[in-house]
Amino acid sequence: MSQVLLEMNNIKKSFGAAAVLKDVHFALKKGEVHALVGGNGAGKSTLMKIMTGVYTLDEGEILIEGQVQQIDDPMDAKKAGIAMIFQELSLVQTMTVAENIFLGEELKKGIFRDVEAMNRRAREVLEELGLDVDPTTPVNQLSVGMSQMIEIAKAISKNARILVLDEPTASLSTSETAHLFKIIRELKEKGVSMVYISHRMNEILDIADAITILRDGELIVSDAIENMDLEKIIFYMVGGKSSQKKFEWVERAYDAEGEDLLRLEHLKVDEKIKDISFSVKKGEILGLAGLMGSGRTEILETLFAIRTKKGGTVWLDGRKVDCRHPWEAVQAGFALVPEDRRKQGLVLEHSVRDNAILPIVQQVVKGKTPTIDDKAINEIVNRDVEKFNIVTSSINKRIGLLSGGNQQKVVISKWLNTNPKIMMLDEPTAGVDIGAKSEIIHIIRKFADQGNGVILVSSEFTEMLAVCDRIITLFDGRITGVIPRKDIKEEEELEHAVQESGE
Numbered sequence: 186m187s188q189v190l191l192e193m194n195n196i197k198k199s200f201g202a203a204a205v206l207k208d209v210h211f212a213l214k215k216g217e218v219h220a221l222v223g224g225n226g227a228g229k230s231t232l233m234k235i236m237t238g239v240y241t242l243d244e245g246e247i248l249i250e251g252q253v254q255q256i257d258d259p260m261d262a263k264k265a266g267i268a269m270i271f272q273e274l275s276l277v278q279t280m281t282v283a284e285n286i287f288l289g290e291e292l293k294k295g296i297f298r299d300v301e302a303m304n305r306r307a308r309e310v311l312e313e314l315g316l317d318v319d320p321t322t323p324v325n326q327l328s329v330g331m332s333q334m335i336e337i338a339k340a341i342s343k344n345a346r347i348l349v350l351d352e353p354t355a356s357l358s359t360s361e362t363a364h365l366f367k368i369i370r371e372l373k374e375k376g377v378s379m380v381y382i383s384h385r386m387n388e389i390l391d392i393a394d395a396i397t398i399l400r401d402g403e404l405i406v407s408d409a410i411e412n413m414d415l416e417k418i419i420f421y422m423v424g425g426k427s428s429q430k431k432f433e434w435v436e437r438a439y440d441a442e443g444e445d446l447l448r449l450e451h452l453k454v455d456e457k458i459k460d461i462s463f464s465v466k467k468g469e470i471l472g473l474a475g476l477m478g479s480g481r482t483e484i485l486e487t488l489f490a491i492r493t494k495k496g497g498t499v500w501l502d503g504r505k506v507d508c509r510h511p512w513e514a515v516q517a518g519f520a521l522v523p524e525d526r527r528k529q530g531l532v533l534e535h536s537v538r539d540n541a542i543l544p545i546v547q548q549v550v551k552g553k554t555p556t557i558d559d560k561a562i563n564e565i566v567n568r569d570v571e572k573f574n575i576v577t578s579s580i581n582k583r584i585g586l587l588s589g590g591n592q593q594k595v596v597i598s599k600w601l602n603t604n605p606k607i608m609m610l611d612e613p614t615a616g617v618d619i620g621a622k623s624e625i626i627h628i629i630r631k632f633a634d635q636g637n638g639v640i641l642v643s644s645e646f647t648e649m650l651a652v653c654d655r656i657i658t659l660f661d662g663r664i665t666g667v668i669p670r671k672d673i674k675e676e677e678e679l680e681h682a683v684q685e686s687g688e
């Protein structure tokens with residue numbers, strides 16, 4: 186039995202009247218990967234923010250190696266060797282890898298920065314982690330996956346012995362995830378302990394040694410991973426509430442030979458994406474599969490007029506459309522659920538209600554001298570909160586205070602209210618819990634069943650295969666294949682199609 190490194194006992198935390206953590210215990214052993222699991226809003230991030238000194242606890246205690254440890258702010262956590270690897274990466278994009286690793290604690294020779302020594306030491310840390318990257322490379326030239334590993338290298342170079350990884354694979358490709366897992370296993374060997382927050386159950390079963398499950402701020406179970414399986418985890422998470430968990434593919438009835446709802450002809454975005462043509466039928470769910478940088482997001486952003494179309498023609502429902510501004514795109518019948526919900530999808534300082542209503546303000550204006558119909562708004566938003574199971578104490582709560590998954594549900598529901606003809610979703614279920622994931626998939630299907638079209642981008646192939654009728658593979662701005670879903674037998678086939686499409 187390896188020794189317990191950190192313990193959190195009887196942790197209680199409330200925000201106003203809402204008790205978010207109710208007497209929670211958490212114990213992390215040396216050299217283990219401990220999964221922290223629970224539905225959206227269960228209290229996972231709050232518990233970790235207490236551990237990393239972002240929030241202070243109301244009641245309870247934290248012990249490290251059996252000694253009570255006061256963690257009142259992030260500096261205390263850092264001194265205790267605890268580091269959080271952020272989902273939204275905190276590296277300075279214009280600086281080099283080495284400069285980032287030593288940011289704020291530069292090595293000096295006299296009064297000058299010792300660039301050579303920093304590069305040398307950074308190289309050692311990178312080599313130790315098996316990262317094949319030159320320390321003098323500017324961070325903005327790295328992939329998201331590599332940037333995340335640099336964050337880990339940075340923490341390790343500062344002698345962190347506890348790492349908190351919050352949805353670390355949310356924007357990683359399959360091969361980047363494999364690389365991250367390799368590093369996690371190496372760190373374990375070195376005795377580093379890790380808390381792993383994720384909604385991706387297959388990853389948890391693969392990488393974790395132990396698991397703690399929270400539900401509505403309460404500790405439900407904490408056990409070794411070998412005593413768990415998918416069914417049990419889901420049972421503990423949802424508390425026996427029946428909810429459809431499996432997203433199996435169902436062959437949908439739509440006219441594959443029928444009319445095009447959307448047609449792109451020779452779309453040009455930039456030097457990389459020069460000639461993209463495809464169509465979406467009425468009632469069809471089309472997937473765009475490709476590695477990071479293949480152009481998936483750029484195509485969606487161009488259709489939504491966030492990016493300027495440099496050439497080509499777009500037809501929607503028999504009409505040529507040439508949108509210059511996202512509002513024109515909304516009016517034409519496009520909706521986009523963006524990849525980065527915090528920056529692009531929401532106004533974080535505003536309430537759930539105001540965010541939900543933003544794209545449909547015209548619909549809730551009444552009277553000759555236009556006034557906002559508060560009753561109508563409240564009805565719409567309360568209905569969506571219920572329909573999507575959005576955990577919030579009130580529709581007037583600042584949306585930035587909601588858990589990540591619940592924020593995403595607001596983004597999706599608000600766009601559905603615009604009655605779009607084409608719904609474009611970029612990684613729609615990143616950070617969304619398993620219950621809500623199947624709800625979202627159900628909603629996407631229902632939307633398409635009404636004769637609308639969907640374009641889905643997801644790095645989770647399981648999800649793509651569960652939802653799409655047809656999948657287009659992209660590589661480096663080019664379409665490399667169009668595969669009907671029914672022709673794909675195994676997930677690996679899609680993985681290969683995406684990886685090999687560049688060759």
Ligand SMILES: Nc1ncnc2c1ncn2[C@@H]1O[C@H](COP(=O)(O)OP(=O)(O)OP(=O)(O)O)[C@@H](O)[C@H]1O
Nearest residue numbers: 200205225226227228229230231586587588589590
């Ligand atoms: N600063 C805050 N003020 C008010 N409420 C908060 C604050 N931080 C978190 N909460 C609330 O606490 C609850 C738990 O949130 P938390 O972020 O810990 O959940 P989570 O388990 O990490 O969820 P997710 O999987 O969606 O990220 C949520 O209902 C959230 O709205």
